[in-house]
Amino acid sequence: MNIDTTLLVQVILAGMIILTFVGYYLGKKKNGKPLLTAISLGISFIIPIVALVYLLVLLFKPNYRETEPS
Numbered sequence: 001m002n003i004d005t006t007l008l009v010q011v012i013l014a015g016m017i018i019l020t021f022v023g024y025y026l027g028k029k030k031n032g033k034p035l036l037t038a039i040s041l042g043i044s045f046i047i048p049i050v051a052l053v054y055l056l057v058l059l060f061k062p063n064y065r066e067t068e069p070s
Contacts, residue, residue, distance in 0.1 A: 016045045019055070026058045 020042035027037025037058070044051040 012045065015048075015051075016042045019045050019051060022055070023058070026055075029063055030058055030061045031064050 020038045023041030024034050024038035026041075027034030031037060041051065041054055041058070044054050
């Protein structure tokens, strides 16, 4: 089975865009730097296992507003 290079690049770019939006949303909820979180999660999709681990860490991290001292 041959995988066309353009198809592979399109899949990677689509995944990067999706994870960038997910990273922005999670970064807004989970820490105070949503732009940095979005960019780093989007770039990490180049190595999918790193992106998966990073996404799981963000998902199980407590929310930012709940951890602030009152």
